Amino acid sequence: MNSTTDSATPTAPVVVPSLQRWEAQPGTTGLGEGFVVEHPEDLAGLARTLRADIADVTGLAGGIGADTGAGKITLVLDPELEFGTDNATAPDEGYVLAIDGGVRISARTATGVYWGTRSLLQMLSASTELPAGIATDWPNYPVRGFMLDVGRRFARPEALRDYIRFLSWYKLNTFMVHLNDNEITKDTKRSWDQAQQGFRLASDSPWLAGLAAEDGAYSRAEWDSFEDLAAQRHVQLIPEIDVPAHSRSFIRWRPELGLNGGDSDMLDLEKPETVELVKNVFEEFVPWFRGPAVHFGADEYARGHSKTYRGFFNAVSTHLRSLGKDPVAWGSLTMMSEGAGAPGPGGYNRDVTMCAWSRDWYSGQAAVADGYNVINTDDRLLYIVPFADYYHGQGLDARDLFENWEPHIFGTGYNLYPGHPQLLGAASALWNDLVLLDYDERAVYELVKPAFGVLAQKMWAGAVPELGYEDFMDRNAAVAVWPGSTLLG
Incomplete structure (x- = not known):
């Protein structure tokens, strides 16, 4: 059974600033040594930054190549992504973070993807075993x-x-x-x-x-x-x-x-x-x-x-x-x-x-x-x-x-x-x-x-x-x- 909640409820991951929307799902997803980051060429630099930041926050080193079972993070640019809000900042800076067996961060822009990686890193700073769910997030002001x-x-x-x-x-x-x-x-x-x-x-x-x-x-x-x-x-x-x-x-x-x-x-x-x-x-x-x-x-x-x-x-x-x-x-x-x-x-x-x-x-x-x-x-x-x-x-x-x-x-x-x-x-x-x-x-x-x-x-x-x-x-x-x-x- 899934449940959609506002941010900062007991079931939502600890992220600051808190998530605008969190849909909790059953289970967890782990990230371990040798995790991989899959990304389009446009996000290659962002992926390098993410791997370095994960190593800094958790001590885990990312691998190169196919997923070996240590976990996969996928970064996606989707110009048609919808956020379910009429807030004008969402298209430029909003993102969707989905955790369900893997981690997928989608946004219309590289900036949105980057903010999604900040939320992921804050979750990882608490535990490398991530709660399953979908975060939809955007800023109120530009x-x-x-x-x-x-x-x-x-x-x-x-x-x-x-x-x-x-x-x-x-x-x-x-x-x-x-x-x-x-x-x-x-x-x-x-x-x-x-x-x-x-x-x-x-x-x-x-x-x-x-x-x-x-x-x-x-x-x-x-x-x-x-x-x-x-x-x-x-x-x-x-x-x-x-x-x-x-x-x-x-x-x-x-x-x-x-x-x-x-x-x-x-x-x-x-x-x-x-x-x-x-x-x-x-x-x-x-x-x-x-x-x-x-x-x-x-x-x-x-x-x-x-x-x-x-x-x-x-x-x-x-x-x-x-x-x-x-x-x-x-x-x-x-x-x-x-x-x-x-x-x-x-x-x-x-x-x-x-x-x-x-x-x-x-x-x-x-x-x-x-x-x-x-x-x-x-x-x-x-x-x-x-x-x-x-x-x-x-x-x-x-x-x-x-x-x-x-x-x-x-x-x-x-x-x-x-x-x-x-x-x-x-x-x-x-x-x-x-x-x-x-x-x-x-x-x-x-x-x-x-x-x-x-x-x-x-x-x-x-x-x-x-x-x-x-x-x-x-x-x-x-x-x-x-x-x-x-x-x-």
């Missing part, structure tokens, strides 16, 4: 992310590569890398000349000499290694070059372009050469970036400059479009201009994805009303500032997120409805504001890790009836060891 501030505090390349692996283990598909920033001098009481700053990309182009931070910056080869791994792990990198505020690294390099005669971390937008310099910097680095989107910051600029800020916002977003990228920005239009204005030359470009980070600067509701697609990055709910006495200095409140949050929730009076067509998803963020403290990448990871499974659950599958916080965290602990770690895991 953007499920995390942002890391490396501008204020450099993270070694090994750490970024580990974050890519960590995200993909939980089926989080978006890694925003905040590549430049600086000390908050109003808090440290130091001058701008003394302020810590960092631009974390190092180009060989002579005209950019002096821009890259001396205490750490990524070469083109290192960035390529991030892109290679992200493609293998089906994670999209969204690099951020933050302008026109948070730009002390630019002003240190080109003092004449700084607001207030360079005594600032903001670029002077009254000078046409400022916009041209920013465009040239993006022209230099956009070829490094393989994903469809590039973030240009655009937050927390000095108020009282609405016209020049709007001109800058439109010029940079249009330029990124001309370079073949989808522009992303931190929502700031309420504070800067009391909204986006009417579409057209007198208003703001609408073809920008807004990270809705502040209810005061530009709420998710306000951005949606102005016509923007949004990503929930609400600061009060989703920001970590390590060891600070504001936001979440000791890590996000995992219980509160589990019991009260989903991507459509921005705070009382600011929420959207679940599945709103302009709500792309959500991303938590870690900001290294306290530049004078001594801590490293491992300390950062330890703050991020406790709530990661909860965030993945809420972004992928949402709340599960009758699953409490303690039970969920027990499930999360059972699958918390992820494959491939070199520094963090």
Whole structure:
């Protein structure tokens, strides 16, 4: 007798995020030494990754050739596969995992197959004797992310590569890398000349000499290694070059372009050469970036400059479009201009994805009303500032997120409805504001890790009836060891 259940019931396998649908069947299927992975040529690389990850998680080595009785995993691309849902993300990222004498993972896309292998690996981390059944699974939202501030505090390349692996283990598909920033001098009481700053990309182009931070910056080869791994792990990198505020690294390099005669971390937008310099910097680095989107910051600029800020916002977003990228920005239009204005030359470009980070600067509701697609990055709910006495200095409140949050929730009076067509998803963020403290990448990871499974659950599958916080965290602990770690895991 078969039984179809929602995810996370007692009969469903322990997977985080939990399965959208599980149809239990009698019996089990074992996987042993010498198992084989059958696949089409299009999935050869994915099959290699799966074999390596199984060896890492279970210690079992896969064989080559015909099934010898140790078990067979079949990977299938099926462009006609149905998921039994009208969720728009299912065709691109959904999969069906069938366990009945063998293991079969089917999807319309390689990404869907890859997510199916993550569920299989989490099952295998509990036991190589797998429960028989059929999982049908898909994400509720297309953007499920995390942002890391490396501008204020450099993270070694090994750490970024580990974050890519960590995200993909939980089926989080978006890694925003905040590549430049600086000390908050109003808090440290130091001058701008003394302020810590960092631009974390190092180009060989002579005209950019002096821009890259001396205490750490990524070469083109290192960035390529991030892109290679992200493609293998089906994670999209969204690099951020933050302008026109948070730009002390630019002003240190080109003092004449700084607001207030360079005594600032903001670029002077009254000078046409400022916009041209920013465009040239993006022209230099956009070829490094393989994903469809590039973030240009655009937050927390000095108020009282609405016209020049709007001109800058439109010029940079249009330029990124001309370079073949989808522009992303931190929502700031309420504070800067009391909204986006009417579409057209007198208003703001609408073809920008807004990270809705502040209810005061530009709420998710306000951005949606102005016509923007949004990503929930609400600061009060989703920001970590390590060891600070504001936001979440000791890590996000995992219980509160589990019991009260989903991507459509921005705070009382600011929420959207679940599945709103302009709500792309959500991303938590870690900001290294306290530049004078001594801590490293491992300390950062330890703050991020406790709530990661909860965030993945809420972004992928949402709340599960009758699953409490303690039970969920027990499930999360059972699958918390992820494959491939070199520094963090």
